[in-house]
Amino acid sequence: MKPGLGTLGLRLLTGLCLGLLAVLLLLPVIALILRVPSGELFTRLGDPIVRQALVLSLEASLSATVIVILLGLPAAYLLATRDFPGKRVVEVLADLPMVLPPTVSGLALLLAFGRVGLLGHSLGLLGISLPFTTAAVVVAQAFMAAPFFLAPVRAGFAAVESRYREVAATLGASERYTFFHVLLPLSWRALVAGTAMSAARALGEFGATITFAGNLPGVTQTMPLAVYLELQNDLEAAVALSVLLLCVSFGLLLALRSARLGARFL
Amino acid sequence: MATARFFRARRRALAVVLALGTAPATVAAQHSPATIFAAASLTEAFRAIAAAYHNGHPFERVNFNFAGSQQLVLQLTEGAKGDLLATADPQWMREAQARGLIDGDPVPFVRNLLVVIVPRANRAGLHGLEDLARPGVKVVLGDQAVPVGRYSRELLDGLAARGGLGANYAKQVMANVVSLEDNVKGVVSKVELGEADAGIVYRSDAQGAAAPALGQIEIPDSLNIAALYPIALLKGGDNPDLARSFLAYILSPAGQEILERFGFERLPAGSGAASRPATKP
Numbered sequence: 001m002k003p004g005l006g007t008l009g010l011r012l013l014t015g016l017c018l019g020l021l022a023v024l025l026l027l028p029v030i031a032l033i034l035r036v037p038s039g040e041l042f043t044r045l046g047d048p049i050v051r052q053a054l055v056l057s058l059e060a061s062l063s064a065t066v067i068v069i070l071l072g073l074p075a076a077y078l079l080a081t082r083d084f085p086g087k088r089v090v091e092v093l094a095d096l097p098m099v100l101p102p103t104v105s106g107l108a109l110l111l112a113f114g115r116v117g118l119l120g121h122s123l124g125l126l127g128i129s130l131p132f133t134t135a136a137v138v139v140a141q142a143f144m145a146a147p148f149f150l151a152p153v154r155a156g157f158a159a160v161e162s163r164y165r166e167v168a169a170t171l172g173a174s175e176r177y178t179f180f181h182v183l184l185p186l187s188w189r190a191l192v193a194g195t196a197m198s199a200a201r202a203l204g205e206f207g208a209t210i211t212f213a214g215n216l217p218g219v220t221q222t223m224p225l226a227v228y229l230e231l232q233n234d235l236e237a238a239v240a241l242s243v244l245l246l247c248v249s250f251g252l253l254l255a256l257r258s259a260r261l262g263a264r265f266l
Numbered sequence: 267m268a269t270a271r272f273f274r275a276r277r278r279a280l281a282v283v284l285a286l287g288t289a290p291a292t293v294a295a296q297h298s299p300a301t302i303f304a305a306a307s308l309t310e311a312f313r314a315i316a317a318a319y320h321n322g323h324p325f326e327r328v329n330f331n332f333a334g335s336q337q338l339v340l341q342l343t344e345g346a347k348g349d350l351l352a353t354a355d356p357q358w359m360r361e362a363q364a365r366g367l368i369d370g371d372p373v374p375f376v377r378n379l380l381v382v383i384v385p386r387a388n389r390a391g392l393h394g395l396e397d398l399a400r401p402g403v404k405v406v407l408g409d410q411a412v413p414v415g416r417y418s419r420e421l422l423d424g425l426a427a428r429g430g431l432g433a434n435y436a437k438q439v440m441a442n443v444v445s446l447e448d449n450v451k452g453v454v455s456k457v458e459l460g461e462a463d464a465g466i467v468y469r470s471d472a473q474g475a476a477a478p479a480l481g482q483i484e485i486p487d488s489l490n491i492a493a494l495y496p497i498a499l500l501k502g503g504d505n506p507d508l509a510r511s512f513l514a515y516i517l518s519p520a521g522q523e524i525l526e527r528f529g530f531e532r533l534p535a536g537s538g539a540a541s542r543p544a545t546k547p
Contacts (some may be wrong), residue, residue, distance in 0.1 A: 107455075116460040131461045132404065132444035214445025214456070217411065229448055232336040232411035235343075 003053075030151035033243055040240045041247070050241060052218050053226040054248065060134065060222060062201035064141035065149075068198045071142075072149045076194075077179065079208020080148075080157030081165070098147045106211025109140060114212075137220050141205045145198035152197065157183060196256045203249050223248075300508040301347065303338045305354035305495065307378065307414075307450055307468050310475070311528035312352075318524060319515050326508050334412055334449050336490035342367050349503030350513060352495060354378070354468075355413035359496040369506075372498035375516055376530045378468040379490045380414075380421050382483035383457050390463035395483060396431055398464055399438035406453050406462040409446035414453070417491045418466040429489050454480075468493060470529035492531070510518065 044050050075105065079091060097105055111117050112128045123130065130136045160183055168178040184191070206224040213220040223245045231238040291506045294422055304312050309332045316328045331338070331346075335353035339362045342348065351368070352375070353359045384392050390403055398405055408415030422436035429435070437485045444462060451467040454472075458479045472482055497516065515521045522532050 102362050110459055110461060114459060194455070210448060210452070211455075214406070215447065216443065216445055220445070225448075229409050229411050229446075231340070232334060232448065235340065 005150065013128065014094040032185045032239060032246070035236070035239045036243050040236075041244055044237070044240050044244055047220075049217055050244070053221050053223045054244070056134070056137070056218070056221065057203060057223040057245070058248070058252075060137045061141055061145075061199055061205075063138045064145055064202040065195060065199040067138065067142045068146045068149045068202075069195060072146060072153065072194075072198075076150050076153040076157055077183070078187040079154045081162075094150050095147050097144055102205070103211050105143060106140060106208035109136075109143060109208060109212040113139065127242065130216045131212060132216065132220060134213075134219055137209055137222060140208040141202035144205050144208050145202040148201045149198035152190045153187070156187035156194070159190070160186045192257060192259065196253050199256065200249060200253055203245070203252070265266025298504045299329045300349040300503065300505040300512060301329045301331060301346040302350040302352070302509075302512070303331045303333075303342065303346075303500070304350075304352040305335045305338070305413075306332050307354050307470055308332070308352055308495070311470065311525050311530060313529065315521050315524050316512075316515060318520065319512060321516075322515075323511070326511075328508070328512060332468055336412065339365070339367070347504065348500050349505055349509035350497060350503070351500050352497040354493055354495055355416075356494055356496050359498060362498070367500055369389040369499040369501045372496040374494045374519070374533055375497045376495045376522070376525045377533055378470050378495065378530050379487075379492055380417055380466055380485055381469045381472050382463050382464055383454065383467055383472050383481070384481045384483065385457055385462075386479050386481050387458040387460060388463075388481050389410060389460075392464055392483065395425060395429065395485065396435075397483075398442065399431070399435055400430060401438075401442070403442045404443045404444045404461075404463045405439060405442040406447060406456045406465040407443055408450055408453055408466075409448055413493060414450040414466070415446065417493055419420070421466065421485065421489070421491045424489055425485075429486075435462075465503075473529035494533075495530075513517065 045054075075094070079087065079094075099110070110131060112119055113123065113136075114120050115124065115129055115131060120129075130139060164182055164186065165178055168182050169175075173181070204224055205222070206228060209220070209222060210225055210228075215221050215225050217226075221229075223241065227238050227241045227245065231240055270480065302312065309330075312330060312332075316330070319328065320326070331341070331348065333341070335355060335358040338351060339358050342351065342362065351359070351362060353362070357375070359368070360450060362368050363372070373473050382392075382395065382398065384390070392398065392400075392403065395454075397403065406457060407418045410416050410419060419436075424440050425431050426433055426435040426437075433436075439529075445452075445456065447456070450467050450471055453462075453467050454474075454476050456462040456466040458476045464483075472480055497513060499509055499513070516525075
């Protein structure tokens with residue numbers, strides 16, 4: 001009897017939590033969608049400024065995600081498999097961009113890579129000026145998105161028992177071979193999750209982008225920036241653009257999640 | 267409603283009791299503060315006015331909500347509560363009126379002229395308005411969704427038409443624009459940091475906290491654009507009496523003097539309607 005009651009109570013509690021979570025997470029999104037008259041989305045898609053912002057958003061966030069994966073994989077691997085002094089500190093440092101208010105991150109990027117920033121002079125000698133360029137959008141997004149890739153992938157790598165790596169090593173596999181043929185396939189879930197999360201963060205990035213890269217249609221105006229500026233003018237249009245961004249992001253993230261990249265290719 | 271009235275009555279009774287018996291500071295605690303929705307460009311000046319007002323009325327409390335004019339109107343439309351609204355242009359005040367937010371008629375209380383700012387180092391070597399049109403100069407403006415962006419465009423068009431800078435002047439400057447900021451402070455910070463070579467902002471912004479890092483290129487008064495700032499009481503405020511009294515203080519010589527200290531200009535006598543060139547041609 002008692003366990004039965006307990007189970008019932010637990011079920012009710014779980015149900016309650018699910019319901020509250022749905023209200024918290026889904027209701028605002030539904031409210032947004034309900035506000036948009038049907039057909040409005042297609043009208044908006046016809047607007048060249050909107051299409052431009054959408055294409056720029058997709059290009060920039062995909063580039064940022066690829067950069068984050070390429071630069072992040074080795075770091076996640078080392079953090080998961082090696083011990084070194086100050087490792088905790090490094091791990092926390094890697095999380096920092098998540099904590100910083102995005103506009104502060106943008107400011108930090110300007111102070112580092114801006115024309116008069118720490119690296120600005122050296123970049124200038126190479127003929128590179130980052131602020132106000134599409135490349136700056138990619139940098140801002142990568143900066144904001146990297147922690148969202150590093151954290152789950154690091155955890156995913158660490159969750160693969162070291163036994164597997166040791167066995168591979170005793171069988172004569174090199175570390176590189178083990179990484180590509182043992183570790184990556186075993187942690188593909190974490191890889192996909194990290195990729196999806198960092199791509200989502202990059203797509204939605206606003207504060208660091210407008211601070212570091214500025215806002216110019218066709219060059220640095222991504223969808224979130226277009227939405228924000230529309231919000232200053234026309235609430236309905238801003239909501240329509242947000243829903244458009246939501247739809248595109250939803251499709252992209254769903255595709256990523258169902259891709260099962262890891263298992264197939266590695 | 268009934269409960270609210272009950273509480274108000276009780277509060278008044280309590281205030282009387284306390285006023286008879288204890289220090290007046292306790293009475294002040296019973297007043298609800300007035301909330302003032304003001305355009306971001308008023309931040310420093312209004313804080314100073316509130317400090318001065320507080321000296322004369324130590325028991326009154328004024329809270330601020332500073333944001334872009336358009337954002338203020340949006341917040342109010344979506345249910346935010348306030349006592350006073352001061353916008354950086356008449357258009358958003360008219361919008362607030364149209365949405366039924368305003369009690370009575372708005373009054374213009376100050377104006378703000380435009381100025382071109384450059385980084386103190388001025389490595390692009392900009393010294394006159396004509397330099398903004400030079401190819402390769404990085405110019406930052408407000409987006410046309412925000413008042414300063416609209417005024418900047420008006421200014422450039424006026425300079426092209428009447429400033430003797432060439433008919434293509436506005437087009438050339440617009441071609442140099444590297445970013446359209448979502449608010450005037452964004453323009454200031456990009457120039458202040460030296461990332462942009464020039465920007466167009468309100469004079470009050472050029473005299474604010476960023477002043478030491480900035481140089482200025484003056485715009486002749488005859489070609490300048492004056493942003494007119496209207497202020498109005500909001501419907502349903504918590505403390506309309508305090509709001510009225512604070513509004514009167516802003517319009518008083520003392521209030522106007524503070525605004526001037528922060529780079530704003532007194533309204534010329536008899537001025538009225540929307541933005542227009544500083545002196546009529």
